[in-house]
């Protein structure tokens with residue numbers, strides 16, 4: 001069987017998400033450890049402006065997450081029927097949505113009782129769970145060849161950036 005091929009648009013957006021989410025997760029953990037710590041702290045929290053660093057990762061992440069969501073609901077919607085894919089996207093939406101509502105001064109001022117902050121923390125737990133389920137399911141369904149195909153740099157003719165718009169447009173026409 002030939003190895004699976006992933007559309008370049010998906011690989012680019014998904015690749016950026018798969019890099020940025022762990023960065024947001026880790027910098028978020030450092031923010032938590034430095035400014036909250038009600039459920040414990042890391043044994044060592046490196047000094048740094050973690051809120052600003054995390055905020056910067058978040059600012060880069062949210063527009064890409066928006067594009068990725070748009071892709072997943074249009075050209076990628078057949079695969080969104082896989083619960084493990086949908087769960088990952090749902091957890092990402094919750095983390096990014098609550099992140100957009102966060103204010104950087106809340107934690108600096110010790111105001112830890114905002115509902116938005118509670119949701120953002122919950123999203124942090126959920127995204128770890130959802131991505132673990134997502135990776136396990138991908139490995140079960142297609143094994144390493146499927147996972148590797150998401151990181152492949154190979155490009156087929158007809159799948160270059162110039163074709164992306166047409167791919168999205170086609171997904172509106174094809175009733176799948």
Ligand code: HEM
Pocket residue numbers: 021024025027028029031032036051052054055056057058059061062095096097098099100101102103104107120121123124127
């Ligand atoms: C994977 C987990 C996480 C993701 C994807 C995420 C994502 C985001 C996003 C997209 C923003 C908005 C940035 C902006 O547009 O201004 C944000 C802001 C923020 N997040 Fe997170 N976050 C995560 C975990 C956490 C955790 C665990 C904490 C800390 C306890 C945290 C604390 C904050 C704070 C304080 C802000 C406001 C920062 C600012 O506005 O400069 N986040 N986050």
Ligand code: HEM
Pocket residue numbers: 010014017018021022071072073075076077078079080082085086088089092131134135138146147148150
């Ligand atoms: C970090 C956050 C992640 C999110 C939010 C996410 C989300 C998604 C979504 C929504 C899809 C379906 C795309 C479509 O509709 O066409 C997908 C597919 C896929 N993802 Fe992720 N993903 C993440 C991380 C990862 C990681 C780290 C890996 C691998 C180690 C991975 C492996 C895959 C694979 C192999 C597929 C194709 C699955 C299939 O054919 O159904 N993902 N991902």
